[in-house]
Amino acid sequence: MTDVARAAGVSSATVSYVLSGKRPVADETRQAVEEAVRRLGFTLNPVARSLRTGRSTFVALIVPDIANPFYAHLAGALQDQLRAHGYHVVVSNTAARRETEEDLLREVVGQRFAGVVMTPFRLDRDAFKDLRRAGVPAVVSADVEFSDVDLVMPDSTAAVQRALALLAASGRRRVGVIAGPEDATGGDPRLERIKDAAAAAGLSIPKDLVVPGEHTRRAGVLGFERLMAARLRPDAVMCVNDVTAVGVMDGAEQAGVEIPADIAVIGHDDIDFASLVRPRLTTISYPARQVGRSAARLLLQQMDGRASCRVERVVADLVVRSST
Amino acid sequence: MTDVARAAGVSSATVSYVLSGKRPVADETRQAVEEAVRRLGFTLNPVARSLRTGRSTFVALIVPDIANPFYAHLAGALQDQLRAHGYHVVVSNTAARRETEEDLLREVVGQRFAGVVMTPFRLDRDAFKDLRRAGVPAVVSADVEFSDVDLVMPDSTAAVQRALALLAASGRRRVGVIAGPEDATGGDPRLERIKDAAAAAGLSIPKDLVVPGEHTRRAGVLGFERLMAARLRPDAVMCVNDVTAVGVMDGAEQAGVEIPADIAVIGHDDIDFASLVRPRLTTISYPARQVGRSAARLLLQQMDGRASCRVERVVADLVVRSST
């Protein structure tokens, strides 16, 4: 920048002001500076700027696994939104491991990120305290509330009720659930909603038909095997997400169990997969890109100084296909 | 850091050396510093360090669409590898638009990224010249060579030959291709390999059965419609990747065309989808995570100073399932 200043015959402050437009500059001077900038191919050094202003342009996105289509779409939408505001998205995977979650969150502070969007699984509810004390904007996308952060969560009560009502109406009686991990933060709200809706629909969910899992395809396969080993087998399965539902389908195929004849399967998220598998998966749609946009909005507001602790709900809805 | 120095009764230089281990420090001094660091909860400011050293810890990953499972897996693997070396991965989508590709590449230089991994589509072959002149390590993942960068590309000649031989052996005669865009940089090597292999297998690929597309699911649907409108319909389709192959399957279903009875379909990449759709997709596997690891290796070598222009090939292989 000193070079540009010299070349244009002005001070470096003036160059800075021309570039930022933060104070009026005489046309003539501006021209000279712009000319010099062009001639020298100068670009601002964002590192120096960050050091000076204390503001970074990097936002962390911390998710269990970016290869899960739900998070990949969320990441895409977040990136689209934030890029338009000059921010960059840094992606990290936790594999849903608590230690990794903690490490990465510490890193957000250590690296002076401008903000963070996270889907925590096993983090303490007040794990964001330090972060917020350090003044780092944060948004959580989860089914569970965490202290001191903005939240994006599904509004899925009605959809789950419709799902269970559908199962009841089609003559199903015993519903199994491939749930989330037992040690997840804040329990398992999706499971609770399912239980409530089942009760309302007059369906039973026996304890031994609720099997915990890691939100993975493999968890779906294993879960299905456990369901088949139950004293009384279920005639329907609700899955914590579509990836596990696909695992359940894998398991059913291996076991020669017919969907939906022998057993109905319902997923959650409506990722691309859902309409591709056969039978097509009935699922509770939870639009990942919209979640990403909401998270971006909340985060941008915080970064702009509105220090709120708000909750934004994204409506989930039942999509009926042929697995029920 | 000054605070820590004061608290420990040493100079800030000593604090720096304790933290970096770049020169021996008396045990007593070290203890005092570490104690002070702990008490004050001090962490190094990476921005200041970057400014001083001129080295950033951010690596850009520039891909058409992170929501495409291939790139999502690539991103996951890249992130895993680079994180172990203290780097962060910044993801950006180009939507395969040339202008966006150029913008993002300029930004890599402007933002002083430590390196870049990119899948370009419409970029000039020498678009990396500026970048390399600026000394930014770069790795391209593509089927095409670009000047002045390391490359990760598929070694798929044998696999494509096997694919076409398989089609010939199962009595197919007229092969259609859903190819890449016509204005892609360096033409369409996948198409060329298919043509060569078809000739070797004694199969014809009429000009009107080669339809260009954008590597998207939609391109698969549209491409299939065009193939069905041809004078003489194909009895097999090779697709530029699995996402388009899924689009072809969508199209076939809508048109009431049976796979594989009426037409065989072969994809490329072997993403998760491939084994999930029905019929299961025969495809040329190209392991995204391995591509990510290779890219990481090449990039790390460059960032360590080995200024090579190397090509690393990842072996692709035919996976035969039920769509052929």
Next chain:
DNA sequence: CTGAAAGCGCTAACAA
């Protein structure tokens, strides 16, 4: 084994 001090490139008072 340790300290003093320069300086990375920028921004934002403050002064003119």
Next chain:
DNA sequence: TTGTTAGCGCTTTCAG
């Protein structure tokens, strides 16, 4: 309308 200057927090000579 413009310039001078301090300093963001760190690393790294150079000197002791």
